[in-house]
Amino acid sequence: MTRKISPWWFAFFIALFCGGIISLFVSGSPDGLERVAMNQGFFGSAIQFFEGVLPNYAVPGLSNTTLAQMIAGFIGTIVVFGVLYAIAWIINHIHPTGRTEK
Amino acid sequence: MHIPDGFLNGNVSGPMLAGALGFLGHAFFRVRQSLKRRMKAKGLATFPPTDAGVETSSEFTKESRERMLRMATLGSLIFAFQMLNFPIAQGTSGHFLGGLFAVLVLGPWEGLFVIGVILAVQAVLFGDGGIVAYGANVFNMGVVAALGGWYVFHGFQFIKSFYVRVAVVAWLTVVLASVAASVELALSGTSSFAEVLKHMISVHVLIGIGEAGLTVAAIAFLRKRKQQLFVLKKDDA
Numbered sequence: 001m002t003r004k005i006s007p008w009w010f011a012f013f014i015a016l017f018c019g020g021i022i023s024l025f026v027s028g029s030p031d032g033l034e035r036v037a038m039n040q041g042f043f044g045s046a047i048q049f050f051e052g053v054l055p056n057y058a059v060p061g062l063s064n065t066t067l068a069q070m071i072a073g074f075i076g077t078i079v080v081f082g083v084l085y086a087i088a089w090i091i092n093h094i095h096p097t098g099r100t101e102k
Numbered sequence: 103m104h105i106p107d108g109f110l111n112g113n114v115s116g117p118m119l120a121g122a123l124g125f126l127g128h129a130f131f132r133v134r135q136s137l138k139r140r141m142k143a144k145g146l147a148t149f150p151p152t153d154a155g156v157e158t159s160s161e162f163t164k165e166s167r168e169r170m171l172r173m174a175t176l177g178s179l180i181f182a183f184q185m186l187n188f189p190i191a192q193g194t195s196g197h198f199l200g201g202l203f204a205v206l207v208l209g210p211w212e213g214l215f216v217i218g219v220i221l222a223v224q225a226v227l228f229g230d231g232g233i234v235a236y237g238a239n240v241f242n243m244g245v246v247a248a249l250g251g252w253y254v255f256h257g258f259q260f261i262k263s264f265y266v267r268v269a270v271v272a273w274l275t276v277v278l279a280s281v282a283a284s285v286e287l288a289l290s291g292t293s294s295f296a297e298v299l300k301h302m303i304s305v306h307v308l309i310g311i312g313e314a315g316l317t318v319a320a321i322a323f324l325r326k327r328k329q330q331l332f333v334l335k336k337d338d339a
Contacts, residue, residue: 030195032305049107080220
């Protein structure tokens with residue numbers, strides 16, 4: 001079999017492109033739930049127990065906001081990929097019988 | 103549609119967190135289980151019968167590598183799409199949810215699991231969606247939209263055209279998820295049910311159109327690239 005680049009890698013590049021580049025140009029308006037919460041007057045009841053490592057989809061402390069958002073987008077996309085790949089790896093490499101595959 | 107902490111009270115978000123973790127745990131179990139069945143089938147196919155684990159290990163790893171890549175890529179794709187807020191009416195935006203897309207490509211449990219991981223990353227890394235409200239978010243976008251979407255999709259077989267069915271059900275999953283969110287908000291006493299339901303539905307009816315378009319486009323892309331979709335496994339060679 002010839003070694004072709006899997007379309008899934010191509011899809012991953014699309015994900016990086018969307019998450020890091022296109023996301024810079026998207027609407028900043030509140031989303032559906034936020035809009036309803038504002039109109040209904042309970043938006044203020046939101047509490048942030050934990051701001052997140054990268055609050056508001058931007059790298060904190062970076063003065064260039066475009067860059068801050070871009071990097072955050074890339075990081076997020078890569079982290080989701082990495083976490084899922086790691087979990088899938090664990091599932092696939094533990095044999096259901098309990099033995100581990102080399 | 104990520105509910106932040108504070109919108110729901112503990113009596114609602116607590117049990118939902120437990121329930122959501124139960125669903126995700128079961129999803130994890132099912133993903134593992136599907137692998138086990140495939141291995142058994144291979145083991146029986148060989149003659150004389152040999153130990154399935156040893157016999158099939160090389161073939162198995164090639165297949166599982168593809169599977170891992172598929173799951174991880176799909177997750178990152180949905181995550182990235184969720185960042186793309188498109189404007190709808192009056193200073194409001196909406197974004198892709200991806201529940202139906204995930205289950206059509208990966209199957210109900212793997213799809214649910216992927217959505218759960220995306221929501222966890224969003225909550226921990228970006229503070230998008232609350233930590234305590236994580237259960238409610240998994241319920242709305244995972245259990246209702248993804249897992250529920252899978253069953254609705256199969257219930258809607260009277261719609262003969264595949265893409266029309268994808269579009270209709272994708273739209274419906276967003277609306278159903280917004281209904282679920284409304285119920286949770288009302289149960290928490292945050293807002294009156296009738297009011298919040300009316301507004302949530304009227305906004306998400308529009309967001310659902312975007313969801314339908316994106317889901318159809320993404321599915322069409324994968325089919326064009328000859329990727330096997332879980333939902334078409336039987337009738338699509």
